Each structure stands twice: as structure tokens, then as C-alpha cells.
Amino acid sequence: MTFDEGQGYVVLATIAVPLLAALVLVFTPGQQKMLVRYISAVTGAIVAGLSIYIFAAYQLDGSDAQMRLQWVWVENTAFLGKDGITLNLAVDGISALMALLTGIVAFAGALASWKLDFRNKDFYILYWTLLAGVYGTFFSYDLFFFFFFYELAVMPLYLLIGVWGSTRKEYGAAKLTLMLVGGSVLIWIGIFAVFHEANLGTFDMEQLWAAGRDGTLSPTFQKVFFPFMVVGCGVLAALWPFHTWSPDGHMAAPTAVSMVHAGVLMKLGAFGIIRLGIQMMPAGAEFWMPTLMVLGVIGAVYGATAALTQRDFKLISGYSSVSHMGYVLMGLATMNQIGVTGAVLQMFSHGVMTALVFLMIGALYDQAHTRDLKDFGGITKVMPLWVIFYSIAGLANVGLPGFSGFTAEFHIFVGTFRSYPVFGALAIFAAALAAAYMLRLFAIVFFGPFDVRWSDLKDLTPLERLSGGMLIASIVIMGVWWAPFTDRVGQTVTLLPGVTG
Amino acid sequence: MRDYTIFIPEYIAAGSAVGIIGIELFWPKFRKDWLAYITAIAALGWLVSGLFFIGKDPNSFQGLIRSDDFTTYFRLLAASIVIVVALMSATHMRTRTKTVAEYYGLLLVAGCGMVYMAAATELLTAYIALELLSFSLYILVGYLKRDNLSSEASLKYILLGAFSSAMFLYGMSLIYGVTGTTYYEGIAEGLTARGSGTDPAVIVGMMLILAGVGFKVSAAPFHMWAPDAYEGAPLPITAFLSTASKAAGFALILRLFTGALIVDAAEWRWAVAVLAAVTMTLGNLVAIQQSNLKRLVAYSSIGQVGYMLITIAAIGYGDAKVGQDASSALLLHIAGYVLATLALFAALTAAYNRTGREDIPGLRGLAETQPFLALVITIALFSFAGLPPFAGFATKLFMFQGATTDELLWLVGLAVLNSFISLYYYLMIIRQMYLFDPVGDISRWKVSPVLWCLAAVLMVGVLFIGVYPGPAFELTERAAQPLFEAAGLGSFQVQQP
Structure with missing residues (x-):
């Protein structure tokens, strides 16, 4: 076994450990609530450790896919030829960064749900199943398994939100699930078409990418089916006008689910656009990217404008997510090295930042049982640490230098100005709006007249400090020392078809 | 040569069916849920005997019935379904009716009907197998005779079933009229010899056959019976209807449409x-x-x-x-x-x-x-x-x-x-x-x-x-x-x- 093969098992472990945790939890008695929490915390720590290892061990030697593990699943049966379906796991620069994000957010989310008491065993079973799906999607180099894990990540959301959620949870859960599965309908049709058109008898993504580059998937075909893939994935990435599940879903979801969902799951959508759109259908991408740019800009400006008028913490973050995912789509649509790199960095940055925001909202809501901005004022007096944490997340959101948001958005703006100067200006306008809605929130909640009914609010618990601390560390590290991030992502982005230097 | 060995699994199933009815006839005090377990064991025997046919050379009984891997697949499927449905019925039927032997007997017989729908390579044989399954099901659906819904379901099922059988038969007769044979192979040859011109008899015949089998698998617009029959039937029979009956319909369709x-x-x-x-x-x-x-x-x-x-x-x-x-x-x-x-x-x-x-x-x-x-x-x-x-x-x-x-x-x-x-x-x-x-x-x-x-x-x-x-x-x-x-x-x- 070579070293690279051995590392393949590390990649497999990121999927296997959460699944194993879910299985162990199935057989854990439901009354043992502390045991359930410990199992989850340990799982989170292991998963985070594995993710950090994968990110650190990714080699900067110019090779794309590393740490490969390949197990034949079905081959030479019916329409499946050689390598028909393989459990083909590997890591490239983009998925290495996404793995890091998932590890941190998953661990933070597991700790944040410590207080959860109602059927917490069932909660964690679904939670870890979801995360296994997320890891699987990031690492799959086989279209069958890519879609398998993608759906696996979406499926538990209905129950997670419906059972443990808050405001209008049934509506939010149903809307979110149906819209996301509606998106995967389009992906599914796209997969059938690609497999049929390429006629290679395999779901191996590298062979299909090659087919996309060398014209086996004809340019006309790519132009027709690119929108299927991109809109299908775009629903999950809150592509305007398919973003409407985001505010309702986030408002309804429990804290940890909001963290994982906004932090990681939405990135699956953008990741899918890279994998199934840019890499599989370069000709389609060339044709459709200007349209995606327009939609991304609309999303960025619209999300920021909508956030400006909301009074519910979670709605503000929901719309702010729409806005930030708009930046990601813009970055991808630039199709130049710096813009696409920025998009991937923004995926990470928004992931940790929004997870922190939802963690803080959860910490407040659990005590105050309201999320209306107007109910609060002068919270600095009772929850100073909470205010500091929230401010860091908010300032990263705005794109203040020194935080991850700046690094990412700077790359995106530069990339956009190179390709589409007008849209670059609009994007900066959206960033200004972000400053406006964040400062408005700060002004109302943190300062302003203190309301005595909040005088017994407690500050962050040690566990919340720990999980928040991890997220802040990621935000700051990426903000001040971004070379490890840009190097890894850049190495892969250079190799994407159609991306200019 | 007539090779009767290919029927051995169904001999076991049908023989057990008769035996089970006999048990209750001569020993009315016999525990009703044990009959279910006996049925399951009989079906298990049926399943095991079916396993011996895996990978054997295809064998045909006078061109009417083919024993090959396709038949074996549906035989194993039928036996498994009967096992599960019988076990499911044990408590359920015991509390709802007094006599259950015919219920379990007919379950096994219906399973045999399913196997021969998959095995038939001749139109009349296919038709008889289909009717064997259907008639068993008509009774099973209405088995809770004191339950109005169950009786209504059965009646509806019988009437519409008879109608669809008539369509199926008429379609068969048209195809027979064109090709002069009811064997699938012969039909294929006859249709090839006919050339490719449009012949109303062929088209109408095929459409009628399609309608007939469409009824069996409850394809719209021939699905009207399904919701009522499902609702009225005892729960395990609803399970049987939605698995065995549909699988059998598709077995027949596959054989007929690919072969003939x-x-x-x-x-x-x-x-x-x-x-x-x-x-x-x-x-x-x-x-x-x-x-x-x-x-x-x-x-x-x-x-x-x-x-x-x-x-x-x-x-x-x-x-x-x-x-x-x-x-x-x-x-x-x-x-x-x-x-x-x-x-x-x-x-x-x-x-x-x-x-x-x-x-x-x-x-x-x-x-x-x-x-x-x-x-x-x-x-x-x-x-x-x-x-x-x-x-x-x-x-x-x-x-x-x-x-x-x-x-x-x-x-x-x-x-x-x-x-x-x-x-x-x-x-x-x-x-x-x-x-x-x-x-x-x-x-x-x-x-x-x-x-x-x-x-x-x-x-x-x-x-x-x-x-x-x-x-x-x-x-x-x-x-x-x-x-x-x-x-x-x-x-x-x-x-x-």
C-alpha cells in the first residue's frame, strides 16, 4: 500500500466515521442523553481532525486529484461497462478546502446542540447522516456516488427542521425539501442525458470530464443541458430566483442545522456547479456564464437589500446568505483564475462566518425566545462576549480587512472587474449594503437603550465559546494568512477547463 | 419428450395448497395462525426447489411453457412474496375471520399463476395463467365477506376483470387470425412474413392486448379497479395485489412483447x-x-x-x-x-x-x-x-x-x-x-x-x-x-x- 493509498482511507474515514456514529447511535438507548452527546462530540472531534489532516496533507506539487481510493461497485453489467460504478474518492484543492470547512462547522454544530434535549439521539443520527452525505459529495469522483451522497445530504433536512425547528417549521421544512429535491430532479435528468450522450458505460467523472472537453459531449448538447445541472445545483446555492427556500428554511431550522445548512450544504450547490457544470460541460459554461453572472449579481444585490428591511435575526442571515452566495456565483461566472479562486474562498469564508452567526443567534434565542431585533437593546451590558463574537462574524460578513470575508470578496471583485466591469461596480454596491444591514443590527441590538427584561441573560457557555472560537480562528487565519488557502484552490482552478489566467 | 420435472416446484406449492385446505376440512379446531406458518414453510419449500433451476439449460414444455432463468426469477419472487404475505396474515386474518384455509390455499395457487404468466410462451397458456391469478385474487379480495367494502371491492374487481379479459382474448384472436398460430415464436415469424405494411387487424389486436395487460398492472386509464380493490381487500392481500399481481403482469408483458x-x-x-x-x-x-x-x-x-x-x-x-x-x-x-x-x-x-x-x-x-x-x-x-x-x-x-x-x-x-x-x-x-x-x-x-x-x-x-x-x-x-x-x-x- 503506497502512502497515497493509505491517505485514501483517511478520505473514506470522513464518510465512514459519521455513518458509523449514526449506526452506533441507533443502538444507543434514547434515555442516555449524555452518552449520546459524548458520542457526537467525539465523532465531531475525529471528523474535524481528519478534515484538518486532509487539508494539510494536500500536496502543492501541481497534481490535481490526490489521496485516491477506488473500489469497483458494479461493472460489466447491462449498460455499465468497465468501471461502471466505482466508489472513487479523491481530493483536489477545492474539495480539500471544503473538507476543512465541513470538519470545523460539523464539530462546532455538534457542540452547539449540546443543550438539545428533545429526542437528541434521533437528532444526531440524522445530523451525522447528513454530514456523511456532505463529505461524500465533496470527495466523489463518480457521478453515481456524487448524486447518491448529494441526495443523502438533503434527505434528513425535512425531519431535522420539521421536528426540531422553530418558527413555522412545517412550512419551512416542506418548502426547503421540495425545492431542493426539485433541483435534484434537474440534476438527475442531466445525469441521464450525460451518461447516454457520452455512451462510455461508466459514471466515472474524470472520463466524463474528458468527454466534455474533447467534444464527445457535443457543444450543442452541452448548451442544452448545462442549465439543468447549474439550476439544479443552483437551487441549493440559493441562485436567484430559486433562493426563496433560504429565508424560510433558515428561520425554521434549529441552530446546528442552520449552521451546517448555511455553512456547508449551500456550498454543495456551488461545488456541484463546478463539478457538473464547469468541469463536465466547458462549452456550455462558456455559453451560459454571462447569464449566471447576471443572476449572481441580482442575488447579491437583492439579498442585501432584503436583509436591510428584516427584523428577524435569522431572516437577516438567510437573506445575507443569498447575497453572499450571489458573490460565489459571480466569482464562478467570471471564468478567470482569480475570480473562481475567490468564489471558492468565499464558499469557505461564508461557511464559517454564517455558522458563527447562527451559533450566536441560537445562543440568544435559547434564552430570550424571540428573534425580533426591536425587542432588544443594549445587549452589550449583559452579554459582552456574545457581542464580540457576533461583531467578528458581522465584520467578516461586511468584508473588513483582516477577516476571511475580505480575502474572498477582494478576489471576486478583482476577477469580476477583469471580465465584467459594470457588474463589479454593482457587487461593491452590494457590499456597501451589507455594511448597512450589519451596522443597523449592531446599533439596534448591541447598543441603544437597555431593556431591563433582558437583565438575566447569560453570556456564552464554555461550549459555545469553544465552538465559536474555532470558527473565529478560521475567519482570522484566512483573513491574515491566506496563502495556504489560495495555493491549494489555485492549483486546481488553473486546471479547470475554460478558466483564463 | 414431455419433461414434467420443470413443474416440480409448483407441484409442491399446489399440493400444499390442497393439503392446507384438507387440514381445516378434517380438523376444524386447528389453530388458524399455524396454517399461515405451514403456508410459509410450504412456500419456502417451493422457493428452495426453485433454486435448483438457477443456471440450468432452458427447457420448453411442448413450446407452451419455458423454464429458464427468467421463469426462475419470477418463481423465486412469487415464493418469497407468498412467504411474506402468509406471515403477515397470521394474526391479521385469525382475528377477522373463522375459516382461513382457503385463503392460504388460494395464496399459493395465485403464486403458481404468477409463475406461469412468466413462463408461458403461448397465448392461451398465458391467458389461463393470468386467469388463475385473477380468479384467486377475486376471491382473496372479497375474503372478508361480512365486510361490505371487501365484497364491493371484489365485485368491482370481477366485473372489470372480466371486461379486460374479454379485450385480451379478442386481441389474441385478431393476432391469431393474422399469423395463424398462438405460439410466441410462430407469431413473431408470422408478423415478419407479413411485411411491414399497416394492417388494422394487427394494430387493433395489439392495442387490445395492451389494454388487457394494462388492466392487470393497473395502468391508467385501466386503473379504476385498483383503488377500490386495494381499499376493500384485507391488508396482506393489498400487499399481494401491489407486488405479485404487478410483477406477474410485467413478466407476461416482457415475455409477450419481446418474444412475439x-x-x-x-x-x-x-x-x-x-x-x-x-x-x-x-x-x-x-x-x-x-x-x-x-x-x-x-x-x-x-x-x-x-x-x-x-x-x-x-x-x-x-x-x-x-x-x-x-x-x-x-x-x-x-x-x-x-x-x-x-x-x-x-x-x-x-x-x-x-x-x-x-x-x-x-x-x-x-x-x-x-x-x-x-x-x-x-x-x-x-x-x-x-x-x-x-x-x-x-x-x-x-x-x-x-x-x-x-x-x-x-x-x-x-x-x-x-x-x-x-x-x-x-x-x-x-x-x-x-x-x-x-x-x-x-x-x-x-x-x-x-x-x-x-x-x-x-x-x-x-x-x-x-x-x-x-x-x-x-x-x-x-x-x-x-x-x-x-x-x-x-x-x-x-x-x-
């Missing part, structure tokens, strides 16, 4: 495609409005039939390779569908034995009172909707992929859209179980060990096919092979008009 009618595929393939489109859309849209669980499952299974019919259309549109791929995938999908349906009904039967309710709100709060059943039902429904890691995801993906030809991409798209619609009403059931608190008695209750084990085994099966479909897919590929290498059809060619 394939040469004139141009005449019927568009009709099958339209039938598929109408069936899946109607089934799923009407399912949304149902409040009775059995009716909902009836419409949802109509939707499933629509998906399965796509493969038949693909056989008509594609070449032998596509036909082979599509039918292997169809057989795999049938296996996954049968597993999920039986798991669903095992859980529903357990819930019904406890609550006596079969409307959707009857499941309210099941996750609190009986989490295991709620889990099984959820897994079965997610499998129907085609979500991973359950069987429905892999099998549906394979089936649609196998059926994707240039002409049928639209239909595959429609099918995927329909699976999406179906998710909505499956979620409505899951919502009742998980999102609401139970009403009335909220204490945990226990499921009977038989039903618990049954549901657990079926659930593991659904997971296994969903996660590691390879071995099952290889088996169904072998089962589908005989269809496309049958004697006399060396050149599997579709005539172009």
Missing part, C-alpha cells in the same frame, strides 16, 4: 410510451388527494407502474442491447419495489393490528409510540420516492438509465419529475408520524415478533440493494438474458415502417 410482438414494435411502442406518461402522471397527481392509506398506496403504485412501463417502451424503441439493459434494470427495480412495498405493508399491518385505523392521521405520532415501525414506513416511502441510500434510488436510476434512448428522454424527464411529485405525498405521511404528538394512548407498545423480524429483514434488504446493488443487478441481468436469445429470434430486429 417485438417485430412490429413500431405499431405499439408509441402507445406504451403514452400509456406510461399518462399512468405515472395520473397516479401521482391523484395520490396527493388521498386520505386513506391503502388508496394512497394504490395510486402511488399506479405511478410506479408508469415508471416501469417506460422500459417496455424502450424495448420497442431500442435495439436488442437496449432491450436487454432495460429489462434487466426493470427486473431489478421490481425486486426493490417488492421489497419496499412488503416492508411498508408489514409495518402497516402491525400498526393496523394495534389501532384498527387505515387513514393517514391514524399514524399520528407513531415515531413516539412505535419508532421502529415509523422508521420502516419512512424507509419504504423514501425508497419509493427514489432517495438514497434505499433501494429505490439505485434501481430507479438504473431503470431510467437503461430506458434512456433519444426518443424517450422526454419520458424519463417526466418520470423524474413525477418522483418529485410523489415525494410530496410521502412527506405528508412522514409528517404525521414524526411532526405530531400521538393522540390518546401515548405509551410505547410492542410489535409482535413475527412482524418485527419480517419488517427488519425487508428493511435490511431495501438498504442492501440501495447501497450495494451490484450482485442483485448481475442476477437480474442473467434473468433477463433468455428473453433476447430465445430460439427463432436470432435476429432480433425491429421492422421499420
Whole structure:
């Protein structure tokens, strides 16, 4: 076994450990609530450790896919030829960064749900199943398994939100699930078409990418089916006008689910656009990217404008997510090295930042049982640490230098100005709006007249400090020392078809 | 030479059926649930004897009945379904009726009918097998004779069934009139010799045959009987109807359409495609409005039939390779569908034995009172909707992929859209179980060990096919092979008009 093969098992472990945790939890008695929490915390720590290892061990030697593990699943049966379906796991620069994000957010989310008491065993079973799906999607180099894990990540959301959620949870859960599965309908049709058109008898993504580059998937075909893939994935990435599940879903979801969902799951959508759109259908991408740019800009400006008028913490973050995912789509649509790199960095940055925001909202809501901005004022007096944490997340959101948001958005703006100067200006306008809605929130909640009914609010618990601390560390590290991030992502982005230097 | 050995498995099944009826006749005090276990053991014997036929050289009984891997596949499927349904019925039937021997006897006989629908290579034999299954089912559906719904269902089923049989027979007679034979091979030769000109007798004949078998698998617009029959029948028979009856219908369709009618595929393939489109859309849209669980499952299974019919259309549109791929995938999908349906009904039967309710709100709060059943039902429904890691995801993906030809991409798209619609009403059931608190008695209750084990085994099966479909897919590929290498059809060619 070579070293690279051995590392393949590390990649497999990121999927296997959460699944194993879910299985162990199935057989854990439901009354043992502390045991359930410990199992989850340990799982989170292991998963985070594995993710950090994968990110650190990714080699900067110019090779794309590393740490490969390949197990034949079905081959030479019916329409499946050689390598028909393989459990083909590997890591490239983009998925290495996404793995890091998932590890941190998953661990933070597991700790944040410590207080959860109602059927917490069932909660964690679904939670870890979801995360296994997320890891699987990031690492799959086989279209069958890519879609398998993608759906696996979406499926538990209905129950997670419906059972443990808050405001209008049934509506939010149903809307979110149906819209996301509606998106995967389009992906599914796209997969059938690609497999049929390429006629290679395999779901191996590298062979299909090659087919996309060398014209086996004809340019006309790519132009027709690119929108299927991109809109299908775009629903999950809150592509305007398919973003409407985001505010309702986030408002309804429990804290940890909001963290994982906004932090990681939405990135699956953008990741899918890279994998199934840019890499599989370069000709389609060339044709459709200007349209995606327009939609991304609309999303960025619209999300920021909508956030400006909301009074519910979670709605503000929901719309702010729409806005930030708009930046990601813009970055991808630039199709130049710096813009696409920025998009991937923004995926990470928004992931940790929004997870922190939802963690803080959860910490407040659990005590105050309201999320209306107007109910609060002068919270600095009772929850100073909470205010500091929230401010860091908010300032990263705005794109203040020194935080991850700046690094990412700077790359995106530069990339956009190179390709589409007008849209670059609009994007900066959206960033200004972000400053406006964040400062408005700060002004109302943190300062302003203190309301005595909040005088017994407690500050962050040690566990919340720990999980928040991890997220802040990621935000700051990426903000001040971004070379490890840009190097890894850049190495892969250079190799994407159609991306200019 | 007449080789009677190919009937041995059915001798066992039919002999046991007679024996079971005899037991109750001569020993009326015999415990009723033990009869169910005897039936299950007999069906197990049937299953085991069927295993000996795997991989044997194909054998034909006078050109009427073929014993090959395809037959074996459906024999094993039929025996497994009978085992599960018999075990499911044990408690359920004992508490609802006094005499049950005929019930279990007819279950075995119906299973034999299913096998010979798959094995028949001659029209009249196929017809007799179909009627054997149908007549058994007419009685089984109306078995709770003091229950008005059950009797009504049976009557409706008989009347519409007789009507469809008449159509099937008339279609057969037209085909016989054109080709001069009722043997599948002969029909294929006769149709080839006829040339490719349009002949109204052929078209009308094929359409009537299609309508006849469409009724059996409850394809819209021939589905009217299904919701009523499902609703009125005892729960285990509803399970039998939605698995065995449909699987048998598709076995007959596969044999007939690949063996006899394939040469004139141009005449019927568009009709099958339209039938598929109408069936899946109607089934799923009407399912949304149902409040009775059995009716909902009836419409949802109509939707499933629509998906399965796509493969038949693909056989008509594609070449032998596509036909082979599509039918292997169809057989795999049938296996996954049968597993999920039986798991669903095992859980529903357990819930019904406890609550006596079969409307959707009857499941309210099941996750609190009986989490295991709620889990099984959820897994079965997610499998129907085609979500991973359950069987429905892999099998549906394979089936649609196998059926994707240039002409049928639209239909595959429609099918995927329909699976999406179906998710909505499956979620409505899951919502009742998980999102609401139970009403009335909220204490945990226990499921009977038989039903618990049954549901657990079926659930593991659904997971296994969903996660590691390879071995099952290889088996169904072998089962589908005989269809496309049958004697006399060396050149599997579709005539172009």
C-alpha cells in the first residue's frame, strides 16, 4: 500500500466515521442523553481532525486529484461497462478546502446542540447522516456516488427542521425539501442525458470530464443541458430566483442545522456547479456564464437589500446568505483564475462566518425566545462576549480587512472587474449594503437603550465559546494568512477547463 | 419428450395448497395462525426447489411453457412474496375471520399463476395463467365477506376483470387470425412474413392486448379497479395485489412483447410510451388527494407502474442491447419495489393490528409510540420516492438509465419529475408520524415478533440493494438474458415502417 493509498482511507474515514456514529447511535438507548452527546462530540472531534489532516496533507506539487481510493461497485453489467460504478474518492484543492470547512462547522454544530434535549439521539443520527452525505459529495469522483451522497445530504433536512425547528417549521421544512429535491430532479435528468450522450458505460467523472472537453459531449448538447445541472445545483446555492427556500428554511431550522445548512450544504450547490457544470460541460459554461453572472449579481444585490428591511435575526442571515452566495456565483461566472479562486474562498469564508452567526443567534434565542431585533437593546451590558463574537462574524460578513470575508470578496471583485466591469461596480454596491444591514443590527441590538427584561441573560457557555472560537480562528487565519488557502484552490482552478489566467 | 420435472416446484406449492385446505376440512379446531406458518414453510419449500433451476439449460414444455432463468426469477419472487404475505396474515386474518384455509390455499395457487404468466410462451397458456391469478385474487379480495367494502371491492374487481379479459382474448384472436398460430415464436415469424405494411387487424389486436395487460398492472386509464380493490381487500392481500399481481403482469408483458410482438414494435411502442406518461402522471397527481392509506398506496403504485412501463417502451424503441439493459434494470427495480412495498405493508399491518385505523392521521405520532415501525414506513416511502441510500434510488436510476434512448428522454424527464411529485405525498405521511404528538394512548407498545423480524429483514434488504446493488443487478441481468436469445429470434430486429 503506497502512502497515497493509505491517505485514501483517511478520505473514506470522513464518510465512514459519521455513518458509523449514526449506526452506533441507533443502538444507543434514547434515555442516555449524555452518552449520546459524548458520542457526537467525539465523532465531531475525529471528523474535524481528519478534515484538518486532509487539508494539510494536500500536496502543492501541481497534481490535481490526490489521496485516491477506488473500489469497483458494479461493472460489466447491462449498460455499465468497465468501471461502471466505482466508489472513487479523491481530493483536489477545492474539495480539500471544503473538507476543512465541513470538519470545523460539523464539530462546532455538534457542540452547539449540546443543550438539545428533545429526542437528541434521533437528532444526531440524522445530523451525522447528513454530514456523511456532505463529505461524500465533496470527495466523489463518480457521478453515481456524487448524486447518491448529494441526495443523502438533503434527505434528513425535512425531519431535522420539521421536528426540531422553530418558527413555522412545517412550512419551512416542506418548502426547503421540495425545492431542493426539485433541483435534484434537474440534476438527475442531466445525469441521464450525460451518461447516454457520452455512451462510455461508466459514471466515472474524470472520463466524463474528458468527454466534455474533447467534444464527445457535443457543444450543442452541452448548451442544452448545462442549465439543468447549474439550476439544479443552483437551487441549493440559493441562485436567484430559486433562493426563496433560504429565508424560510433558515428561520425554521434549529441552530446546528442552520449552521451546517448555511455553512456547508449551500456550498454543495456551488461545488456541484463546478463539478457538473464547469468541469463536465466547458462549452456550455462558456455559453451560459454571462447569464449566471447576471443572476449572481441580482442575488447579491437583492439579498442585501432584503436583509436591510428584516427584523428577524435569522431572516437577516438567510437573506445575507443569498447575497453572499450571489458573490460565489459571480466569482464562478467570471471564468478567470482569480475570480473562481475567490468564489471558492468565499464558499469557505461564508461557511464559517454564517455558522458563527447562527451559533450566536441560537445562543440568544435559547434564552430570550424571540428573534425580533426591536425587542432588544443594549445587549452589550449583559452579554459582552456574545457581542464580540457576533461583531467578528458581522465584520467578516461586511468584508473588513483582516477577516476571511475580505480575502474572498477582494478576489471576486478583482476577477469580476477583469471580465465584467459594470457588474463589479454593482457587487461593491452590494457590499456597501451589507455594511448597512450589519451596522443597523449592531446599533439596534448591541447598543441603544437597555431593556431591563433582558437583565438575566447569560453570556456564552464554555461550549459555545469553544465552538465559536474555532470558527473565529478560521475567519482570522484566512483573513491574515491566506496563502495556504489560495495555493491549494489555485492549483486546481488553473486546471479547470475554460478558466483564463 | 414431455419433461414434467420443470413443474416440480409448483407441484409442491399446489399440493400444499390442497393439503392446507384438507387440514381445516378434517380438523376444524386447528389453530388458524399455524396454517399461515405451514403456508410459509410450504412456500419456502417451493422457493428452495426453485433454486435448483438457477443456471440450468432452458427447457420448453411442448413450446407452451419455458423454464429458464427468467421463469426462475419470477418463481423465486412469487415464493418469497407468498412467504411474506402468509406471515403477515397470521394474526391479521385469525382475528377477522373463522375459516382461513382457503385463503392460504388460494395464496399459493395465485403464486403458481404468477409463475406461469412468466413462463408461458403461448397465448392461451398465458391467458389461463393470468386467469388463475385473477380468479384467486377475486376471491382473496372479497375474503372478508361480512365486510361490505371487501365484497364491493371484489365485485368491482370481477366485473372489470372480466371486461379486460374479454379485450385480451379478442386481441389474441385478431393476432391469431393474422399469423395463424398462438405460439410466441410462430407469431413473431408470422408478423415478419407479413411485411411491414399497416394492417388494422394487427394494430387493433395489439392495442387490445395492451389494454388487457394494462388492466392487470393497473395502468391508467385501466386503473379504476385498483383503488377500490386495494381499499376493500384485507391488508396482506393489498400487499399481494401491489407486488405479485404487478410483477406477474410485467413478466407476461416482457415475455409477450419481446418474444412475439417485438417485430412490429413500431405499431405499439408509441402507445406504451403514452400509456406510461399518462399512468405515472395520473397516479401521482391523484395520490396527493388521498386520505386513506391503502388508496394512497394504490395510486402511488399506479405511478410506479408508469415508471416501469417506460422500459417496455424502450424495448420497442431500442435495439436488442437496449432491450436487454432495460429489462434487466426493470427486473431489478421490481425486486426493490417488492421489497419496499412488503416492508411498508408489514409495518402497516402491525400498526393496523394495534389501532384498527387505515387513514393517514391514524399514524399520528407513531415515531413516539412505535419508532421502529415509523422508521420502516419512512424507509419504504423514501425508497419509493427514489432517495438514497434505499433501494429505490439505485434501481430507479438504473431503470431510467437503461430506458434512456433519444426518443424517450422526454419520458424519463417526466418520470423524474413525477418522483418529485410523489415525494410530496410521502412527506405528508412522514409528517404525521414524526411532526405530531400521538393522540390518546401515548405509551410505547410492542410489535409482535413475527412482524418485527419480517419488517427488519425487508428493511435490511431495501438498504442492501440501495447501497450495494451490484450482485442483485448481475442476477437480474442473467434473468433477463433468455428473453433476447430465445430460439427463432436470432435476429432480433425491429421492422421499420
